[in-house]
Amino acid sequence: MFGELIVPPSVIREILASVPPEPWIVARALTQPVVPLVLRANLGAGQSEALSLAMEIGAERLLVDERAARRVAGTLGLRVVGTLGVLLAAKRKGLIVELRPLLDQLLHQGFWIAPRLVKQALITAGEGGSP
Numbered sequence: 001m002f003g004e005l006i007v008p009p010s011v012i013r014e015i016l017a018s019v020p021p022e023p024w025i026v027a028r029a030l031t032q033p034v035v036p037l038v039l040r041a042n043l044g045a046g047q048s049e050a051l052s053l054a055m056e057i058g059a060e061r062l063l064v065d066e067r068a069a070r071r072v073a074g075t076l077g078l079r080v081v082g083t084l085g086v087l088l089a090a091k092r093k094g095l096i097v098e099l100r101p102l103l104d105q106l107l108h109q110g111f112w113i114a115p116r117l118v119k120q121a122l123i124t125a126g127e128g129g130s131p
Helices: 009-016 036-040 045-057 067-075 083-092 100-108 115-124
Strands: 005-007 025-027
Touching: 005 009, 005 045, 009 025, 009 045, 036 045, 036 067, 045 067, 083 100, 083 115, 100 115
Parallel strands: 005 025
Antiparallel strands: none
């Protein structure tokens, strides 16, 4: 949907732990040290490397869901999109018919999304607001 997903090695290790590799997921190592502001934020390795890599390559968007990482991204001037944003964009583009079944599946598998965000996403998708 967005072309390539460029990720640092630590994220590749996390992704490959749960899903097979896809051709649109491209690994790229950092060539610069992790940005000092990111180091001070005490994020996980994947988030820290993803934020720094986004800065290094001038990424158009950063895909991240965790609130702390989103705050740091905002401080760094990075445009952020999360899982809900990706799903809403997919629905707008006609790549998915309904958002609700995918949200239900994510929630069932332990992915945490604030109930107010679920409700807001369903309303935005034209699928009502009841989680």
